[in-house]
Amino acid sequence: MSSFQLTSIILFLFFATQVLAVPHYSMNTHNSPETNPNIEWRTCKENDPPNLQCGQIKVPINHEAPHGGHFNLGFARLKSKNTSAIGNLIYNPGGPGGAGSAEVFAQAFLNVSIWTPELLAHYDIIGLDPRGTGLSNAMKCDPNTWNKRVSSTPKNEDEFNKLVAYNKAFGESCRNLTGPVFDFMDTESAAKDMDLVRRALGEEKLTFYGQSYGSQLGSTYAGLFPKNVGRMVLDGVMDPSQSSVAQVVMESNNGYETTLNKFFQWCNTTVECVLNGQDVAGIFDKMIATAESNPIPAPGCTPEGDEACRSDATSEEILAQVQIGLLGFSASPVFLGWPALSGAIAQAAQGNATLLSRPIKNTPSHPDFSFLGVGCKDWIATSKSYIDLALIRQMTGILSPHSRGNSQFYQIQSSCIGWPSPPTNNPHTLDPKKVAHSPPILLVNSFWDPSTPISSANALKTKIPNSVLILRNGSGHTSYLTFGKTTEAIDAFFVKGILPAQGTTFAS
Incomplete structure (x- = not known):
């Protein structure tokens, strides 16, 4: 995810x-595709x-x-x-x-x-x-509507109604600009x-590698076309059969909160962390509390250009950006990683949230828009009132005191209330007897993944009887880009069909 x-x-x-x-490939609304x-x-x-x-x-x-x-x-x-x-x-x-x-x-x-x-x-x-x-x-959507600031954690009925109105207005802009595909x-x-x-x-067979949400796409394919599956690897595993609320709890507690605690531990033991030797958890909690009272200024942000961002950052915006920072590996050749995240947190704690400010969108197309377009079709926003949403946030906040119940699935839960196109794919339950007709599927997960926790990988494994789950003893979201032993195991499966033993754990 x-x-x-x-x-x-x-x-x-x-x-x-x-x-x-x-x-750009245009849409044609006439004729049918060939068989x-x-x-x-x-x-x-x-x-x-x-x-x-x-x-x-x-x-x-x-x-x-x-x-x-x-x-x-x-x-x-x-x-x-x-x-x-x-x-x-x-x-x-x-x-x-x-x-x-x-x-x-x-x-x-x-x-x-x-x-x-x-x-x-x-x-x-x-x-x-x-x-x-x-x-x-x-x-395509209206970026000006997207850029309006509306709280996803309403504190009363009036704020909840503003959130619903915002979701509806943004969704309608997407439907109008995107065309019929929006509803499918x-x-x-x-x-x-x-x-x-x-x-x-x-x-004859599909060879497929899916990362994060790609694991949902892959498992859905296996459920629909088990006999068409060839060699399939799902890296950073989602279990699409869980309810929306269950996904919120699983991700916020087992994913974000667990990985955030691992980040605090890493900071306390690693000189690469800017906050090494300090009470990192305490500094983080105080910074979030400060942002809850008043948004923290982001003086380095500008409203225009590819790197445009807000002039200040609220606590929920900072929490969302921190989760993104945790997606990177603690030592990675590709992602900015945890050292950069520690610097961003340290800077915000000193009153400058530039590196954790929410980006501004200045174009009508963006992956974040498509994120909602798919998410709101796949997952039911079960919260129908301010009380419903508040109860979810209260429950996850108790389970996840540092991350305050924030998660990507909570964003879907709150952002899809009032969405103009109802969901059609929630939850997508896999039939183990049907999926059993596919060849073995390789599942891959890291120990500390803030988005797709091991609990999600284990849950999907029970629904795909002939799947093999391997683990990486490390942080970060997905594993192929670490280019370590886990990557070698994935390559061996794709190239030679060699499956590791069930539960194999790699150090890299």
């Missing part, structure tokens, strides 16, 4: 796709590397009415330079809202290492953009799209 703001690397890659001027869709391959931009292509296929807007309107589902392919490559590996980076094409462009143009040379030597990588993201009719951005529809891509590629 991602957050309102995706991790720094995903944002970077997303904006890279804009700079690279990738072609066996054909891929329209084309160059992505001028001076493409020879092994990069962009493609699209026609898919139904509504799979229940396949002869109605359709739109073009886009993706990017990074072809292996090895002529004896195994086949195609479809990739989803998470979110929801992340576009797989962004990582393909980053690897091709910017020399950012997303996949190992071993994997690139054996597979063509297909960066697929799920419906409503990237090249696939990306969701659920994960089950995206999984059916993915099977059409598999068929178009000429693959």
